[in-house]
Amino acid sequence: MRALTERWCALSMKARFSLWLIFTFVLLSLIGIIRRDVPSFSSASPQIAERWRGLRQLQTQPAIPLVQTPVLAFTPLEYQFAGTQLVDWQPEGSGGEMVLDTHWQQIAEIFALLGTQNMSVRAFNLKPFAKALRLTLQLEHINDTR
The missing domain is CATH 3.30.1360 (Gyrase A; domain 2)
Structure with a gap:
């Protein structure tokens, strides 16, 4: 690990800047490729959007009270x-x-x-x-x- 640090410090300012630029370009390219392959929520099918709306309505509806069955005395x-x-x-x-x-x-x-x-x-x-x-x-x- 120490050798890598010494090599990095031994590089000229232009070489370090070039390596940082290449690293940033590769990183941004990978992020772009990954984001392009993953479909966004806005382009989701209408069925999925309709189901989400139905789930949201269920969350906001008040709970239905349970009907208590009368308890009989044991004999x-x-x-x-x-x-x-x-x-x-x-x-x-x-x-x-x-x-x-x-x-x-x-x-x-x-x-x-x-x-x-x-x-x-x-x-x-x-x-x-x-x-x-x-x-x-x-x-x-x-x-x-x-």
């Missing part, structure tokens, strides 16, 4: 409907363990009903039992702060 007795029977309920704290005999088709409905009652499933077990399925659920209230 294990509601889980006795067609094809489902409550076998056992062991309350503990803000939740408990619920055992149901059910069919495969009712399982999604059970979880949906738990969601409307602000109940969270910590764990569950599903086993075949007689001609149905035995579903064991460990439940807790979602808004519990303990």
Whole structure:
């Protein structure tokens, strides 16, 4: 590195000026080539411009308030409907363990009903039992702060 510095200082003023001029010309030429190959935003297709306008409108629109679904009070007795029977309920704290005999088709409905009652499933077990399925659920209230 020291040798390069010594050579640079050993050059005459005209040689240094010529090298700086060549370097600047090459640099500006490269910048011109790069900028010519990159399309500008003003020449972008009308579809892209229309999409950007749509996105800007979405940003300025006020947020739509979410509709709150009414929360039902939890009671294990509601889980006795067609094809489902409550076998056992062991309350503990803000939740408990619920055992149901059910069919495969009712399982999604059970979880949906738990969601409307602000109940969270910590764990569950599903086993075949007689001609149905035995579903064991460990439940807790979602808004519990303990």
